Amino acid sequence: MYRERLYASWWTWPLPTIGAAIMAAQVHMGYPGVRAWLPYVVLIPLAIAIPLWLGRLRVEVTGGELWVGDAHVPLRFIDDVEVIRPAEQRRALGPELDPAAFLVHRSWIRTSVRIWLDDPDDPTPYWVVSTRHPDKLKAVLTER
Numbered sequence: 193m194y195r196e197r198l199y200a201s202w203w204t205w206p207l208p209t210i211g212a213a214i215m216a217a218q219v220h221m222g223y224p225g226v227r228a229w230l231p232y233v234v235l236i237p238l239a240i241a242i243p244l245w246l247g248r249l250r251v252e253v254t255g256g257e258l259w260v261g262d263a264h265v266p267l268r269f270i271d272d273v274e275v276i277r278p279a280e281q282r283r284a285l286g287p288e289l290d291p292a293a294f295l296v297h298r299s300w301i302r303t304s305v306r307i308w309l310d311d312p313d314d315p316t317p318y319w320v321v322s323t324r325h326p327d328k329l330k331a332v333l334t335e336r
Contacts, residue, residue, distance in 0.1 A: 193254050194332040196323060199247035201300040205240070212239035249296065251323055253332050258307070260296050260321050271310035273333045275326040278302040284320065294319040305329055 216231035252259040257266050276284045281304060285297060294316050297304070301322040308318045323329050 194252065194329055195254070196251045196325060196329070197247065198249045198251065198298050198301060198322060198324075200243040200298075204243045204246075204300055208239040208242065209236060212236045246298075249298070251296075251321060251329065253329075258319075258333065260294075260319065263294065263296075265307075265309065265311075265314075265319070267333065269309050269311040269314070270307055270333055272308040273330040274306040274308070275330055276304040276306055276320070277326075289320070290317050292316055296321045298322040305333075307333065 212235035213232075216235045219231040220228045249261050250259065253267070256268075257264045258270065281302065284304065284306065285295070289295070292315055297320065301324055303324065303326045304320055304322050305326045306318050306320050309316060321329075
């Protein structure tokens with residue numbers, strides 16, 4: 193069906209890693225011995241782990257359901273799917289956003305889909321989900 197992992201982009205890695213190395217170097221200059229090397233051991237792996245953690249989220253269509261992280265909705269409740277292009281993203285996530293909507297937005301992904309729901313038992317009108325392949329996801333969600 194469809195599977196995508198919302199990895200953090202390459203440009204989210206260098207700045208935190210360089211920042212961690214600079215902070216570790218500052219501490220290294222002020223302390224002798226083990227305390228001088230401890231910030232390198234802690235801060236640099238942490239700067240690498242945080243983008244990995246941020247990119248753990250999956251968007252998946254399998255078994256008749258759309259899964260976004262731990263949230264899921266059966267495909268039979270999906271009414272319509274709208275692709276949100278980069279030029280429309282700010283408006284869709286700002287003044288047009290319904291407070292009851294389910295939102296999974298990753299700032300390093302420039303496109304999204306708005307998935308309109310038709311479930312009388314769910315107060316959520318739609319989901320807005322970041323995806324790098326909005327047309328492909330729309331095609332999978334709208335095929336019946």
